[in-house]
Amino acid sequence: MDVLLDNFDTILDGFRETIALTALSAVCAIVLGVVLAAMRVGPAAPLRWAGAAYVNVFRNTPLLLLFVLFVFGLPTVGIQASFFLRAVIALTLYTAAFVCEAVRSGVNTVQRGQAEAARAIGMTFGQTLRYVVLPQAIRTAIPPISSLMIALARNTSVAEAFGTKEATYVLDSLGRDHASALYWIFAGIALGYLVLCLLIAGGFRLLERQLRVAR
Amino acid sequence: MFRRIGAAMAVAALALTGACGGGDDDKSSTAKATDTNFAAGTTMAKLHDAKKITIGTKYDQPGIAYKDPASGDLQGFDIEIAKYIGAKLGLDENQIEFKEVISKNREDFIKNGSVDLVIGSYSITDERKKVVDFAGPYYVTGQQLLVAKDDDSIKGPDDLKGKKVCSVTGSTSIATVEEKYGANPVPFGTYTECVNQLTSGSVDAVTTDGAILLGYAARQPDKLKVVGDAFSTENYGIGLKRGDTKFRAWLNDQIEGSFKDGSWKKAFEGTLGKSGVDTPEPPKVDRY
Numbered sequence: 001m002d003v004l005l006d007n008f009d010t011i012l013d014g015f016r017e018t019i020a021l022t023a024l025s026a027v028c029a030i031v032l033g034v035v036l037a038a039m040r041v042g043p044a045a046p047l048r049w050a051g052a053a054y055v056n057v058f059r060n061t062p063l064l065l066l067f068v069l070f071v072f073g074l075p076t077v078g079i080q081a082s083f084f085l086r087a088v089i090a091l092t093l094y095t096a097a098f099v100c101e102a103v104r105s106g107v108n109t110v111q112r113g114q115a116e117a118a119r120a121i122g123m124t125f126g127q128t129l130r131y132v133v134l135p136q137a138i139r140t141a142i143p144p145i146s147s148l149m150i151a152l153a154r155n156t157s158v159a160e161a162f163g164t165k166e167a168t169y170v171l172d173s174l175g176r177d178h179a180s181a182l183y184w185i186f187a188g189i190a191l192g193y194l195v196l197c198l199l200i201a202g203g204f205r206l207l208e209r210q211l212r213v214a215r
Numbered sequence: 216m217f218r219r220i221g222a223a224m225a226v227a228a229l230a231l232t233g234a235c236g237g238g239d240d241d242k243s244s245t246a247k248a249t250d251t252n253f254a255a256g257t258t259m260a261k262l263h264d265a266k267k268i269t270i271g272t273k274y275d276q277p278g279i280a281y282k283d284p285a286s287g288d289l290q291g292f293d294i295e296i297a298k299y300i301g302a303k304l305g306l307d308e309n310q311i312e313f314k315e316v317i318s319k320n321r322e323d324f325i326k327n328g329s330v331d332l333v334i335g336s337y338s339i340t341d342e343r344k345k346v347v348d349f350a351g352p353y354y355v356t357g358q359q360l361l362v363a364k365d366d367d368s369i370k371g372p373d374d375l376k377g378k379k380v381c382s383v384t385g386s387t388s389i390a391t392v393e394e395k396y397g398a399n400p401v402p403f404g405t406y407t408e409c410v411n412q413l414t415s416g417s418v419d420a421v422t423t424d425g426a427i428l429l430g431y432a433a434r435q436p437d438k439l440k441v442v443g444d445a446f447s448t449e450n451y452g453i454g455l456k457r458g459d460t461k462f463r464a465w466l467n468d469q470i471e472g473s474f475k476d477g478s479w480k481k482a483f484e485g486t487l488g489k490s491g492v493d494t495p496e497p498p499k500v501d502r503y
Contacts (some may be wrong), residue, residue: 075415160406169402172385179322180345
């Protein structure tokens with residue numbers, strides 16, 4: 001128990017890195033995911049194919065493989081990014097594929113007639129998406145996106161083996177220095193992840209309530 | 216894919232230089248002990264009667280304990296020590312089962328009985344002694360730095376401030392460079408991955424026990440070099456279940472025996488000695 005209190009600052013530093021990884025990857029993944037979803041439901045066939053191809057590749061590739069690809073691959077093609085950035089790239093590209101599908105499922109719940117009506121009164125595809133379809137689609141998509149962001153927060157732990165000093169790295173370091181208190185350390189770090197994930201879930205729950213329509 | 220190319224290149228380099236080449240290992244194995252007479256109930260008797268011992272070791276440390284990706288053979292100094300212990304238990308070489316361990320699962324593997332012993336660059340520390348027991352040390356090394364051949368900015372640990380230094384997650388080496396020398400630690404899963412990051416220019420140095428670094432430097436001598444004096448003392452011991460005093464005493468006897476009968480020297484010369492370093496004096500066994 002003392003181990004956790006004595007090393008509280010170190011643990012906090014680890015979680016700061018975990019939160020930074022999660023937040024940055026989450027924002028990028030949601031933006032990219034919405035763009036991809038727009039491509040997949042849009043009228044331009046090449047964009048639809050490109051979106052589908054992206055989802056098929058990145059949703060079906062193990063995250064660890066993406067990490068290996070970006071962490072070891074980027075320098076060989078002459079790109080020197082920090083390990084943090086490489087981790088964000090891998091996490092973003094992976095999560096965006098899932099976000100895309102969550103948003104697309106939301107879009108599919110909006111009745112086709114609404115989009116047709118919007119087009120009939122002269123709105124462009126972009127306007128239809130922005131003012132008519134997406135506001136309704138997002139409402140349906142929020143619970144699955146919430147789950148995806150929780151998965152993302154836990155997925156950041158993979159970065160430990162690729163040069164990033166996040167919470168799981170702290171777990172391993174403390175485990176080395178205090179082998180006899182391993183279970184306490186494990187419980188403490190697990191609790192940290194739990195709190196982080198509950199906060200994410202809570203945030204999305206608030207958003208859900210905020211966007212709910214009075215019926 | 217990139218790692219596979221790296222591994223293939225490493226194999227090619229190995230074949231060219233013959234730095235850690237196998238093939239002539241057979242001469243180093245110790246003859247099986249025939250006069251074994253262990254007191255009933257001891258771990259030695261149990262292992263002898265079972266005709267099997269499971270020894271945890273590393274698979275990724277050239278010169279110390281390394282699994283050749285081409286042949287699948289295990290080779291290195293620790294492997295020789297393990298074979299020696301096996302022989303002294305009256306076991307054939309094929310009755311020794313090796314199991315891969317990594318730094319962070321060694322204690323658990325010993326505690327839950329997955330392995331009978333760990334012989335895998337296992338440093339004796341007070342913290343670890345609270346969980347497992349150690350026989351030995353059978354080898355003493357120290358932490359050093361591996362840098363790119365053309366890098367003159369790092370000559371020792373004092374030059375590490377703010378530099379990116381790679382080592383394995385959960386190792387003592389990574390803690391030392393961070394806490395004592397202000398380096399920016401970069402954790403990776405294995406030393407091979409660290410060396411890969413060093414050759415690609417993503418980190419400034421790789422740090423761990425000098426013996427391990429020498430093994431890597433010997434494989435890419437035109438790209439890598441080991442710099443500076445050792446700045447820590449690592450006592451490699453044989454890890455066993457805590458409280459098995461008789462087994463520990465017996466293991467210590469065997470380690471001292473290998474010092475005396477020349478097997479230890481032979482094992483060193485056939486493995487780590489190939490990187491060009493002189494055979495050191497064997498350490499003094501610590502019967503705590």
